[in-house]
Amino acid sequence: MDFIIPYKVTVLVLGLSGFLFWVQLALADVVSIKAKHTPGFSIEQNHSSFLFRSHRALINSNESAAILILFALFAIFSAANPTWLNGCSLMYLAGRIGHMLCYYLDLKLLRSIAFATSFVSLLGMFVTGLWGWL
Template sequence: MTEVTLSAYLAFYLYLIMLVVQWAVATFSKAKEPHAVPGKINDDLSHDSFIFRAHRTFHNTLENSALFIGTVLFAFVINYQSPLFAMCVWVYLIARIIHMVLYYAIATEKNPSPRSYFFLIGVIANVVMLVTIGLRLVA
């Protein structure tokens, strides 16, 4: 296994750990509330509530996970070993972690919020990964 591949594997592994952390934060913050119902969040909550922000952080990551996980696994299946690809996996991971921290820390309805920029960085990293895979396939 090359260093490039190991680096991409490590970033992907840490992404999966981040998902578990987000799930735990969302689940346990909500479970502490009186009369909490599993799988249901109060419709009256908004960004001023940490429970809402933790729930949205986790769900936003889930909404973006299909494309990221699909892209990364496809690259692994075709044994794509590009330093640019590995760097993009790391950029995506770091952008999602910063997005998570900002979502937990800042209660704002403002759009764009500071977390929006890191969301966009993650999207761009994912698009670059898709393009590099496409270029590899047509080469």
């Protein structure tokens, strides 16, 4: 598995992203329990509610998790430039952390910027992988 060594940062980002999503899940569950929210029932869509924001942060992370994994695998198996892939992966992680914190703190503009950062970095991972084919 020597081929993976140049991509160790990307592999680390995959693991750290998994941990970040786990933290979001744990926090959303704790907040739900404290709010005495009945499982299986909808949460009121209200940005002033931390219960809503904690669940939306988790849902948004879940929406991009599969894309992160697919693009990372695609780029690694395409022998993409490791510097670019690792950089885009780190940018994704920074964007996801920023998005989570801004969602929790209800900082709407910064949350959108953090989301855009992670969104663009995913595209960068794809392009980096595609470049490996050219």
